[in-house]
Amino acid sequence: MAVRIRKLDSTAPDFRQTLDALLAFEAETDDAIEASVAKILAEVKHRGDAAVLEYTNRFDRIPNGGATSMAAFDIGQAELDAALAALPEAQRAALRTAAERIRVFHERQKQELNGFTFTEPDGTVLGQRVTPLDRVGIYVPGGKAAYPSSVLMNAIPAQVAGVQEIVMVVPTPDGVKNQMVLAAAAIAGVTRVITIGGAQAVGALAYGTETIPAVDKIVGPGNAYVAAAKRRVFGTVGIDMIAGPSEILVLCDGTTDPDWVAMDLFSQAEHDELAQAILLCPDADYIARVEASIHKLLPTMPRAATITTSLSDRGALVKVRDMMEACDIANAIAAEHLEISAEEPLQWADRIRHAGAMFLGRFSSESLGDYCCGPNHVLPTSRTARFSSPLGVYDFQKRSSVIQVSEQGAQTLGKVAAELAYGEGLQAHARSAELRLKTS
Structure with a gap:
């Protein structure tokens, strides 16, 4: 050809x-895929582990009659470390070099994302605090292709951001585990690895089950079912993008x-x-x-x-x-x-x-x-670079405004706030500000 x-x-x-x-x-919305994903997510939300176990056994063709409990899908730290140790030296060195460069870049990025405060002449303190997400989920493809580089690119900025729990899900069709993916998880400091995939994995991460904790955000690429599931659970959890x-x-x-x-x-x-x-x-x-x-x-x-x-x-x-x-x-x-x-x-x-x-x-x-x-390879596609950015430390953080108004500041700001609140017809807002005004 x-x-x-x-x-x-x-x-x-x-x-x-x-x-x-x-x-x-335009990614065509396949009605059959959407209907299937909606059903899977509903089942996971209501039946938890039982649904995840059922769908994983079916879709990933788990051998020997399938797994009988969710414990069969957990990979312990010892197995991750063993996968790393068993790699050829050249592969192990390449993974470590890549991980170090990715970490150094994102450490530099984090330095630019620190919070700030400033004090006004009347003593009012304003600012912004930057804090990490508590728990994130990383989806790693494991079907036709396996991407250890994606493990590094997704997990390392989360770790640099200060995320305490990084839960990685990766399908293992026919029960075959990719050793470089497991080795990359060991190097990147992934907290937990669970060998499940598809829409059921996205649902488990979004809603939580008896054995899988709900996360705050799901990142990482996947097939059409994974993309449809991420789109549907957005709002319950954050997502990186639909690539x-x-x-x-x-x-x-x-x-x-x-x-x-x-x-x-x-x-x-x-x-x-x-x-x-x-x-x-x-x-x-x-x-x-x-x-x-x-x-x-x-x-x-x-x-x-x-x-x-x-x-x-x-x-x-x-x-x-x-x-x-x-x-x-x-x-x-x-x-x-x-x-x-x-x-x-x-x-x-x-x-x-x-x-x-x-x-x-x-x-x-x-x-x-x-x-x-070193810079992240998770990037916006389909012209979305007009308004979005590469995956980074900032995707695993959120910002909180800090407002500490002084007594003197309340006298000035209270009058401004009350005037605007009355204009909007919100009397309680106005009175809340006015009660703090000095009467004499």
Whole structure:
């Protein structure tokens, strides 16, 4: 199956309409999935462990007739430590290096999130306290693919934020446990690991069961059932985001090895047939070279079929007028991953307002960010980078306002508050403020 990636030109009269059609992605609501998830969540909410046990045995095909109690799904610290110790040294070292870099970055991030107070001349103290969530749930996929890097990216910022309990759920279809996922949990300091998945795991975390505590927030990626369940339990608990297919947008001035750019496009296209990979470049000859690299390198890829479908259906090579226009188009796209592969990347980065993560310079491949640079790889997709941010320490904290009004401050603020309260017809509010006013 040959890849037929579309080629666009920003000078074409219908360019914007064509680009908008290419970018358009709305996760279709599957009525069957929604109905199934609603039933599962209702069962978990009302029957607790019994429902979780029943659905996990059925969907994950637990061997030997299935588990008879929820205790069978708990993984103790000794098993996590054993998984870490059993890894080949190179894998263990890579996990530790990635974890350390992720921790250092998020420790720096936490320093910028401290609360504050200030005292006004009359002695009134105002401020903000930042405190961590008590308990969070981390969903880790365990079906077609397993992602130890996601364990690190979700658990470490929660731990840095000060969360005391981090409950990880991970499905184990056919009873098979991924040892790198367990090892990553050991390194990241996950409090508890439970081998359940799907909508029933989301429901257990949201509502709590006899053996699984309810959490304050659920983070982490999953399939359509997990996404539907997270959407439904939002409000009972917090969630990180409903992520769409992965995206990469490469802005290139034509100075980077075309093989590098082709492989960077592959790096996201291999995730999913719905993933999106787009190149913006002002050099038509260079675009032709990248296209040649795509055709040359694609047969060497184990996931060539997925890459082919992704690039053919949702990919594009776009000729732009210049790099300034490329930046304007990038802001309209608001991509999850944005590579600026250019001689002077900073001058173009200053023009970018919307991107989940920016990778500056030809040596900054997106794949490094996925694993070990340090910044979080959980990023907004489907143009939500216009208004949302990467997962971070701040997602595991909340802020409380601090108000300590002095006696003198109450004399001034009380009159202002009373005036506004009477204007709103809320007499008790007004009298509450007035009672604290001095009468003489």
